Each structure stands twice: as structure tokens, then as C-alpha cells.
Amino acid sequence: MAAPVLTPRADDFPRWYQEVVAKAELAENGPVRGTMVIRPYGYAIWELLQAELDRRIKAVGAQNAYFPLFIPEAYLRREAEHVEGFSPELAVVTHGGGKELEEPVVVRPTSETIINASIARWVQSHRDLPLIVNQWANVVRWELRPRLFLRTTEFLWQEGHTAHATEDDARALALRVLREVYEDTMVQVMAVPVVTGRKTARERFAGATTTWTCEGMMGDGKALQMATSHELGQNFARAFDITFSDETGSLVHAWQTSWGASTRLMGALIMAHGDDAGLRLPPALAPVQAVVLVARAGDGAGEAAAALARDLRAAGVRAELDDRTDTSFGRRVVDWELKGVPVRVEVGPRDLAAGQVTVARRDTGAKEAVPVGGAVAAVTERLAQVHATLLGEAAAHRDRATVEAASLAEAVEAAQDGFAHLPAALLADGGEQRLHEAAVSVRCLRTPGGGLPPSGDDLDGLVAVVARAY
RNA sequence: CGGGGAGUGGCGCAGUGGUAGCGCACCUGCUUUGGGUGCAGGAGGUCGGGGGUUCAAGUCCCCCCUCCCCGACCA
Incomplete structure (x- = not known):
């Protein structure tokens, strides 16, 4: 490595x-x-x-x-x-x-x-x-x-x-x-x-x-x-x-x-x-949804990869062919990972000899061998799953990093690496200013059930979501 | 605006007064290619600007400029 x-x-x-x-x-x-x-x-x-x-x-x-x-x-x-x-x-x-x-x-x-x-x-x-x-x-x-x-x-x-x-x-x-x-x-x-x-x-x-x-x-x-x-x-x-x-x-x-x-x-x-390998794009926003990589030249790999890229495009996938076999495989993989391309298909002589290609997901990192004939279906199937995985991971992270706080001090503490829920009444009488002085801010006010409060300035019975912010 | 740093090749940096260097990137060739290949060769610099000290300044002194980081405001 x-x-x-x-x-x-x-x-x-x-x-x-x-x-x-x-x-x-x-x-x-x-x-x-x-x-x-x-x-x-x-x-x-x-x-x-x-x-x-x-x-x-x-x-x-x-x-x-x-x-x-x-x-x-x-x-x-x-x-x-x-x-x-x-x-x-x-x-x-x-x-x-x-x-x-x-x-x-x-x-x-x-x-x-x-x-x-x-x-x-x-x-x-x-x-x-x-x-x-x-x-x-x-x-x-x-x-x-x-x-x-x-x-x-x-x-x-x-x-x-x-x-x-x-x-x-x-x-x-x-x-x-x-x-x-x-x-x-x-x-x-x-x-x-x-x-x-x-x-x-x-x-x-x-x-x-x-x-x-x-x-x-x-x-x-x-x-x-x-x-x-x-x-x-x-x-x-x-x-x-x-x-x-x-x-x-x-x-x-x-x-x-x-x-x-x-x-x-x-x-x-x-x-x-994003993760330690770079961007991870949801398929809806990926300029390249699937890249077909010629892992290694020879034995018809280039032709098979080009054909697969064409088939993917015909199936409505934003697909790109990477046949730059003069650049090492590892470098190219790293580049596409940095760019967050959701699905990568590797096509090489070794795969083709076994009648298969390798399909890798950017979100989970999972790699699987699939038959050449099933590659288009395998890619579209995985593309459909990536969005849900990313959304689920982000939601789980948010929920894990959100805590209930009963005081301004607890909220400041919790906001060091996440969100804090704080009774909004504590914001009155300079409470919000004290949060501000601790480099923490009220991101928004909600009802205890997570709903939208009425318009206006009333704080009664509301919950403040407190965090450090960009 | 207050405090603290830094300006050297495209990027990141080293260089305590004596021939301007390193890593990455780039170009050429060979090699390699299934997780950032390796070797060899090569191109690329008004050392932020101006002045001064000195036989000699990227290096020391003075002035100026710019940028970055930390504090008060912001999609």
C-alpha cells in the first residue's frame, strides 16, 4: 500500500x-x-x-x-x-x-x-x-x-x-x-x-x-x-x-x-x-456515474470495455471509458475514487478469460465479479443502491452525534462535535449571546416533535438545535 | 481593525555571508500496467519590490507590498 x-x-x-x-x-x-x-x-x-x-x-x-x-x-x-x-x-x-x-x-x-x-x-x-x-x-x-x-x-x-x-x-x-x-x-x-x-x-x-x-x-x-x-x-x-x-x-x-x-x-x-479516499457522489449528481476501466491491455480487454461503456450509455447511464493503459492501474483507480464516481467496472484479460468483469462500489468499497452479459444490469442495480447508502450513513452519523442538553454548558459541550437539542427558553436573557461567545450558534428552532414552529419570535415550548457552524 | 507568522521553479518546502537545492507534478526513453511501478535523462528561478552594509547577500540592516493563521460579521 x-x-x-x-x-x-x-x-x-x-x-x-x-x-x-x-x-x-x-x-x-x-x-x-x-x-x-x-x-x-x-x-x-x-x-x-x-x-x-x-x-x-x-x-x-x-x-x-x-x-x-x-x-x-x-x-x-x-x-x-x-x-x-x-x-x-x-x-x-x-x-x-x-x-x-x-x-x-x-x-x-x-x-x-x-x-x-x-x-x-x-x-x-x-x-x-x-x-x-x-x-x-x-x-x-x-x-x-x-x-x-x-x-x-x-x-x-x-x-x-x-x-x-x-x-x-x-x-x-x-x-x-x-x-x-x-x-x-x-x-x-x-x-x-x-x-x-x-x-x-x-x-x-x-x-x-x-x-x-x-x-x-x-x-x-x-x-x-x-x-x-x-x-x-x-x-x-x-x-x-x-x-x-x-x-x-x-x-x-x-x-x-x-x-x-x-x-x-x-x-x-x-x-x-467524502471519506479518506476522496469524494463520494450520489448518482444523481455524478457527472460520471460509472467508469469502465481497462485494467490491463490485451486479449480483447479494450474492445470489451468500450462495448460495455457503449451499452451503459445506451441504458441511460453517464458512463466513461478509461483505456489509458499507459498509466498504471492503481493510479487510475485512485483518480476515479478521488472524483467520487459511484460505480467502477474493471475489465481485464483475467476477467474476460473467466467470462466476467469486476464491479466496484465507491460508497461501500465492495468489489464483485459479475458475468459480462449481466454487467449493465449489475451497474444500474448498484447505482440505485448508492444513494440510499449515502443517505443512510449520513443520517446515522447525524443521529449518533445529536444529544439532548439541559443547560447552556451542556449544549456547548455537546456542540464540540455534533448537534445539541436545548430548551429554547434558555436562549432568553443573554443565553444565546453566551452560546455565541463559546463559538456555538443556534442553527434553528423546532417543536419538540421536530416540526416547524409558528412564524415570529416566540420561543415558548420550542427546542433549539445548537452547533458549531461553517 | 488587534495579535502571530510567511514570501525561493506549477504545488509543497530546505537552504546562518561564498557555484540556488529537494519532494511531487511536467517532458523524453526504456520498464511496468489487476490498488499512486522502477530506472535513466531533461526542461523550468528577476529567491515579493526598493534601498543599504560587504570583496561577496536568498541569507545581515531599513522601508514598502502581498499573502496566510488566530479573534469581532457572514449564503
Whole structure:
């Protein structure tokens, strides 16, 4: 056995993460601090994830649109909490065309303001509602401590923005997106179980009345906020004068939501499933679902492998042929393992002589000999199992690393390597601040049964999920 | 912004005043190929920038720049 390919996850998790990102050729740093080059393999994963999210976003009634990158600084200032929340991380353009601008423009950190300026024009009547738009875009939030995918100054995301006639309609949509877009994608596509709940006032989006979140547990027990869905009340409607005539003819402000998920999800994928050999991708997000490896040239191995790759593609599998027999077998195996390819088929003279091929699973590491004629079926069968295995492992890990805490001190202790459930009443009177000082935060609030609490700020009878977070 | 480090080949690093090196990666050839093969040869450097000391500076002194790590905010 040769030297380890990666720093073992248990030895130094952050270092392991960086090495996976580099060696699986997912991304690298850009020349400006905090910027990120997403490499072709990483981008291919993102495109698959994007397609899954986009389909679900449209299924809740959204239409895609595009709004400008540059926002007048004055727009940000219209909503007091919003500008206060985002000011520290704004990139501001002061010069254009060789001259100083009369009014500086902000590079969008999020698009509530500029989109709502349009929505104000588009919405006149209750018949125009609900209005549901989504955009895929890059946004910029100046980051002091960047980490590839998890926290970069520029990142890619989708942001949905809606206007409704009533508070109930807005709330229902915010929650529908949380469940049917985000949670469903995370569980069914990414194979990452999530904890859903309401953010505390402290963690709430700047300008929102209620923020809902999906929180995942990573391999080191830390939490990652994977998506948020906000009820905006009438805050932005008042700031941007979004009014409509209701059925009775009176002019009233619309109720709104916004919601987003970003390239940070790539980080979740890596940290939730990766192991000491590298990435482990769920089949739905694997650019290459099965690689057919010519183990060793000769005796028709190349031809048999090429034929199998063709058959797999015909069967709807994203399959690739690796016939680089001038590179050693071991190196190629290591490369595909780093990249997280779910199923590997090894074809060599020795296999063929026995009328078989070797099928290896990335998730369990299991290797089996199967007859040549049954290879396609064997691969599709295993692909169907990988997702459930990854999801099951992640859920088991989360459950093992989640404990019930009866005091702030117990919660801090438990949050060192997992999640703690804490009676939310203990957050009052500076309790949440004390958690914060111990580098621990409230990820979300839930009912004792794990359900979603009502909107608003009430803590009564709720359970706080507490953890260290990315 | 406060504290602590580091800038030497693509990446990671060594080099206490005297001919700029090592590992990985890269190129060529042979060898090997069923879990990161081995051997031989080769290409690649304004040692962050400027100034100073010295016969001689990657190394010592001064100034500047940049980056990284730890603390307060964040999808």
C-alpha cells in the first residue's frame, strides 16, 4: 500500500477538505482573495444540482428572469435593517468609464432591492398575484475569511422573490419552497439529511420577519446552513411601494418572500459524504456515474470495455471509458475514487478469460465479479443502491452525534462535535449571546416533535438545535 | 481593525555571508500496467519590490507590498 492520497479526515478535517477540492479538480482560488475558479468537473456537478433545483423551483410556479449586477446604492438604503445587515460586506463601484461616478453603484450582495423595484411596477392588481420570479446569478459579499465553496467573496446561487396578496399566502409559499424545493433536493438528490426549522431573531436575514432554514451535519459534526427561505412581511413592499388594489378596491401592500441556495451546497456534498479516499457522489449528481476501466491491455480487454461503456450509455447511464493503459492501474483507480464516481467496472484479460468483469462500489468499497452479459444490469442495480447508502450513513452519523442538553454548558459541550437539542427558553436573557461567545450558534428552532414552529419570535415550548457552524 | 507568522521553479518546502537545492507534478526513453511501478535523462528561478552594509547577500540592516493563521460579521 502506497502513501495515503489525502490527509486522513480524522487527522485534520479542514486540510482534508482543501485537498479533496484540489485533487478531485473541483475548484481553485482566483487571483483576487476570496474569488473562486470552479473547474470543469466541479462545474459539471453544479450543473446537475442546478437542474434539479431549477425543476423544483418551476414546479412551485416560478418563472426565471434576470436582473442587473449593479444596484444603485440608494436602493440598499431604503430598507433600514437590510442595509445595516449588508453594509460591511458590500463591494462598491466608484469609477466607470474613467470618471468618478456621481452615485456609486453596489455589486449585488442579494437582489431584493432591485427586483422589488421592478415588482412594484409589475404589480397593480390582486389579479397580478402571486408573482413568483427566480434568478440564477452571481453575487458578491466581501469576505474576510474565505473558504472554497463554503464562503467565497463571489458565489453562484438562485434567489427567488415573490409577492402575495396575504400574509398566509406568502407564508405558505416560503414553507412550500423550504420543503418541496430545498429539503427535497437535499434528501432525494444530494442524499444529505437536513434539520429544518426557524432561525432566531439574531440569525434572521436582514429585512425578513421570519427565516426558515435547512441545516445539514457535516462529517466533523459541524452544521452547514444549506438553504434559507424568508418571510419578508411587508417590509420591502413598504420600502419599494409595492401596492395593489384588492377585491374591495382598496390599495394595500403586498406580502413577500425570498429564498436562496448557493454553490455552498458543493461544500455540503463534499463534507457530508467524502471519506479518506476522496469524494463520494450520489448518482444523481455524478457527472460520471460509472467508469469502465481497462485494467490491463490485451486479449480483447479494450474492445470489451468500450462495448460495455457503449451499452451503459445506451441504458441511460453517464458512463466513461478509461483505456489509458499507459498509466498504471492503481493510479487510475485512485483518480476515479478521488472524483467520487459511484460505480467502477474493471475489465481485464483475467476477467474476460473467466467470462466476467469486476464491479466496484465507491460508497461501500465492495468489489464483485459479475458475468459480462449481466454487467449493465449489475451497474444500474448498484447505482440505485448508492444513494440510499449515502443517505443512510449520513443520517446515522447525524443521529449518533445529536444529544439532548439541559443547560447552556451542556449544549456547548455537546456542540464540540455534533448537534445539541436545548430548551429554547434558555436562549432568553443573554443565553444565546453566551452560546455565541463559546463559538456555538443556534442553527434553528423546532417543536419538540421536530416540526416547524409558528412564524415570529416566540420561543415558548420550542427546542433549539445548537452547533458549531461553517 | 488587534495579535502571530510567511514570501525561493506549477504545488509543497530546505537552504546562518561564498557555484540556488529537494519532494511531487511536467517532458523524453526504456520498464511496468489487476490498488499512486522502477530506472535513466531533461526542461523550468528577476529567491515579493526598493534601498543599504560587504570583496561577496536568498541569507545581515531599513522601508514598502502581498499573502496566510488566530479573534469581532457572514449564503
